[in-house]
Amino acid sequence: MNNLILIGMMGSGKSTVGKEIGAKLGWKHLDTDKMIEDMQGMTIREIFDRYSESHFRSLEAKLVEQLKSVDSTVISTGGGIILNPLNTMALREMGLIVYLKASPDTLNANLEGHTKSRPLLDCQSIDVIYRVRDPLYMNSAELVIDIDLISNQEMIDVILNRLER
Ligand code: S3P
Secondary structure (H helix, E strand, O other): OOEEEEEOOOOOOHHHHHHHHHHHHOOEEEEHHHHHHHHHOOOHHHHHHHOOHHHHHHHHHHHHHHHOOOOOEEEEOOOOHHHOHHHHHHHHHHOEEEEEEOOHHHHHHHHOOOOOOOHHHHOOOHHHHHHHHHHHHHHHOOEEEEOOOOOHHHHHHHHHHHHHO
16 A cells, blocks of 8 residues: 555654655645544543553554555654554555654754653653664664754655655
């Protein structure tokens, strides 16, 4: 199927870049966090606080199942989607997975003032989460873009070039 799936840490720009690429390609753009919030009528923080992270993860996995039939769609995923290997397998079947790879310094800078909506950061640092997650993102993605030194526009151009191949 012809889809683009953006993965990476919180603060790597998956939502912003996904929206722009979707508009450029004339494809639909979906954001898994936003979809879960809309379906549950609650913010991600409320879901974590009222229920638990594992409840959120099961909602995320159910959503990936529901998305299996989409086409010509850019999907911006929540940073933890690759924690579940079944999600990764399903996403691979759906299209090109791109890892927006940023260093913890870049991520911390991007997240300044935006941490309240990220419950995981209440008790864990970006550095620690990155150390655990980076190998998972690397294994899941077909294309890895090091975003530390490039602009969003350059990132978008790299992805569009790859899709045109
Ligand atoms: C999470 C990232 C968040 C959201 C949730 C958990 C994670 O999405 O899904 O707070 O585990 O890294 P963003 O990557 O869009 O911030």
